Amino acid sequence: MKSALFAFMRSMLSSLRDLAPIILVIGFFQLLVLQQPIDNIFSLLIGIVFVVMGLTFFIYGLEMGLFPIGEDMAHAFARKGSVLWLLLFAFALGFGTTVAEPALIAVSDEAAEVAADAGHIATTEEAMESYATGLRYTVALSVGCAIVLGVLRILMNWSIQYMIMGGYVIVIIVTSFAPKTIIGIAYDSGGVTTSTITVPLVTALGIGLASSIKGRNPMLDGFGLIAFASLLPIIFVLLYGIIF
Helix, strand or coil: CHHHHHHHHHHHHHHHHHHHHHHHHHHHHHHHHCCCCCCCHHHHHHHHHHHHHHHHHHHHHHHHHHHHHHHHHHHHHHHHCCHHHHHHHHHHHHHHHHHCCHHHHHHHHHHHHHHHHCCCCCCCHHHHHHHHHHHHHHHHHHHHHHHHHHHHHHHHCCCHHHHHHHHHHHHHHHHCCCCHHHHHHHHHHHHHCCCCCHHHHHHHHHHHHHHHCCCCCHHHHCCCHHHHHHHHHHHHHHHHHHHC
8 A cells, every 4th residue: 555655656746747847937938028927826736736636647547557458458359360350449449539539629619610700611500510520520530540550550560651751742742632721720630639548548559469469579560550640630631621
């Protein structure tokens, strides 16, 4: 019990150390550059404590739950020897963790409002909701396909650098045909997909899979799935803008 409590306190101090640069930057610009007092300092301190505790619990949960289950499932699929089930799981993992991502929902809703204000879609609630939902499911679909592509790369031992370079060549080509109003949204979609749930699970899947396959190096082959998860949403959203 004491050892677990000590480990938790050490994790909390580590979280506070990680947040310290952000706190110092905000304090520096607020007090020395803007020269304004910090309002509601007590509420701010309580908020910082909550953030430190939340980050600590989150990291603890990753180490205890998400990372182990991701690696264990990768090992289990490798032992099962069914490529089809592995690819189905990879797609479901990418799609499921992305479709409910809060950052993606926020960006989709904001994009729908901007598109309505610019006159590209109707200003009705139904039209904006339809646009935002379509955008969100397009991104989720792209992440599912990206994880499948990343898993295939590990299985087939494909070279990641050529795949990534080829992907960005496609991005450049599709960008030249896409409406200007969708280009910024498409490029930002590649960032909002790397969520706090997707990243640890997908990373654990890649490392576990590379560790289970003979001739694969987890350090060389286990990473890179997140790169695909950031690349394919750009292409899919650009195509979404061209089609719709």
